[in-house]
Amino acid sequence: MKHKKKQDSLSPAKILTFGFAIIIIIGTFLLSLGPASANGEKLDLINAFFMATSAVCVTGLVVVDPATQFSLFGELTLLILAQIGGLGFMTMGTMIALAFNRRISLRDRLVLQEAMKQNTLEGLVTLIRRVTLYSLVIESVGALLLAARWSFDMPLGQALYYGVFHSISFFNNAGFDLFGSVHGPYSGLSAYASDPFVNIVVIVLIILGGIGFIVMSDLLSYRVTRRLSLHSKVVLTVSGILIVVGALLIFVMEVFKSPDFQQLSLMDQVFASIFHSVSTRSGGVSTMSVADMQQSTQFLLLLLMFIGAAPGSTGGGIKVTVFAILIGAMYAMLRGKEDIVFFRKRLSKVSILRAITQTWLALFLVILTAMILSAIEDRTFLALLFETTSAFATSGLSLDITTKLTDLSKIILGLVMFLGRIGPLTLAYALTTPKSRKELYRYPEGDFIIG
Template sequence: MALGFGVVIATGTLLLSLPIASQSGQPVAVIDALFTATSATAVTGLVTVDTQTTYSLFGELVILALIQTGGLGFMTLSTLVALLLGKRITLKERLVMQEAMNQLTVEGVVRLSKYVLIFTLFAEGLGALLLSIRFSSQMPLGQAIYFGIFHAVSAFCNAGFDLFSKSLVDYRGDLLVNMVITLLIIFGGLGFSVVADIYTKRSWKRLSLHSKIVIRTTLLLIVTATVIIFLLEYTNTKSLAPLPLGEKILASYFQAVTPRTAGFNTLVIGDLRPVTLLFITILMFIGASPGSTGGGIKTTTFAAIAVAVWTIIRGNVDIEVFGRRLPRGTVLKALAIAAVSLLLVVTVTGILLITEQADLQMVLFEVTSAFGTVGLSMGLTPKLTTTGKLLITATMFTGRVGPLTLAFAIAQRLGRQGIKHYPEERIIVG
């Protein structure tokens, strides 16, 4: 899977380096083309050069294709092409699809890929239609349709790429744009298996435990984040303070949703208070849900750890949620993913503090945004050195591929229990 994403990024880098991809007719620097191609394929949204003013229509279409490929996964797209051509999907291909879509078994992965295509076309199509109607009041119809399609795909794939120099700041009080973008982000970040489960079961009681945890955790994070951002920024004269109450609530809600790996913003990120930026950094690290277009350690990983901690605090042995008991291996897997991810973020942050002229919060925010494939930035991205660009590029790639591959590898190893068991002895912790 990592090799497949690497090939897609290499192809995108080559195309974005062509003179035809640039508005000026001069080739974009290879390092910037590589950064943009990785950011688009990893559905991140961080950019070293402004998308609208740097790339031509050809370049923007290349970016859009990379976003769609990265969001759905190259294995999903190649499988759908193979099905259209009447080819048989081999067991090896099904295993890679299982890894790419983060499924527990290979059973039903081909059927799920069909659901993915249908739901994606429906969601992006409806979003594009609504956004095109809204944009048509401000620009020619052809441009409005193009902008609608681009931003709908970018939002559903949780990419965060936009064709406005200030993201969606100018649409901060626009209810239609805010709701369409956020709903696309949320449904894109739920995970395709959850959406399929909702469609087929259509009852909360019949949903799988996975779907229930994803839905409950997603709603909890959005509501909690909206309230916290609203309270923290309410008196900030650079963000919410000058806005009417309704616009304050809408902006708080939008910024509560986008750190879940989307990258759009209606508030200037650099103007937010340090404590708000720290809270958003935590949201970016958590990210979206397994098998979705988003990144991060995933909502289920966060939920499993949170439930385990609460169980220990209460003095219980079994880790229970929604009337079910979580296997010990699932919790260990969640802890491993969170620990390795945290180690990666801390390591890259430490290196960038040496290579870049920026403070800790700005660098940590940037690295977490790259790892979580979010795309929000305090303004450091365009100022990165070549070393910094390469590190962030590697972090985006790892954030898109690493957690999935790591989760799959750990799941396999946990299934192979050793025949030797050493004597048990306690240690003092805490």
């Protein structure tokens, strides 16, 4: 009886939190083994923890160069952790259960509902099947396209391996790359800044991973249904606006002052602007050194990372839907309207309060962490705020200071990545026991002066 009571106390939020934590612990152990290292020397536990957390939380921040530090076993471990982290361990577990004809219990469905950020249990298993199928198809196509391009630069076997690794990494918004062994440690995709084919393939992979599986399902069903859900309309509209506006601002701020940017042709400058605007969705990969960009550009990237990707996607941040609600609330207030309306649909007060709560929790976490790091590290506050935001938003863009941080700062950023992946609100639900009982009374309405 006690055992049953203990099981019942594990809410979906707690199961998600503990599940991700257990996978990170397993990943830390595997990456700290001698066979995982390229030179056979064990990676110390703190760096192994950071890399495992970065992989499971599909962040892409690194304290060691993956290509030169890890062996094939280590690289594959990193890749599997990123795949599990991107799709979600419950999604992977559900597909394994379905493969063995195991019945999906109500508890499993509730956890899946929390993981996929769904409002209903209806059609959840069907969505999971679609998510897995879409992911495999997109990753396979991406792998073949990248392998075909890189076969001109390296042996075919290596090109195929690189294609698979980077397609999975970029689609899951993990941001890991293996070009450190080809073009030098921490080089990223800098060698392909002028390659439109690689740019386009990577941009498409990041966008597809960042808009979320719900939106992808809607888009693929559009030919039959001839309709998109409100969620899909908002995600596609806001994501498109952020990418275009972000690219324009990056171009304007870099084109006149950045020496690296000025060395590129006009077309390459356009691609670089779009690439880095898209990468802030949570892609975590770059074709130019973010550390060498203007401070104004770095701050813009910071803001775009904080907004992040869509709910139910492989990306992080406060999410584009939350940002849309905040803008909608401001617009409604300035126009003297009581309701936030998108595409002729009024939003519920619960959605608005949830968005405000999530934003404040995220702001509090990022600012407090940056302040703590500034007390530990001898770095500029912008650099520390950038790394903290990148960790929370599971973006992976960096100002090249991650490898130089103290062990304590690495642990702190690892925890921030974990919080960013599961979401501050989910953690809050996991740590508390909210009462499902409806209150039988309401307090009288009060008012005070604002502004």
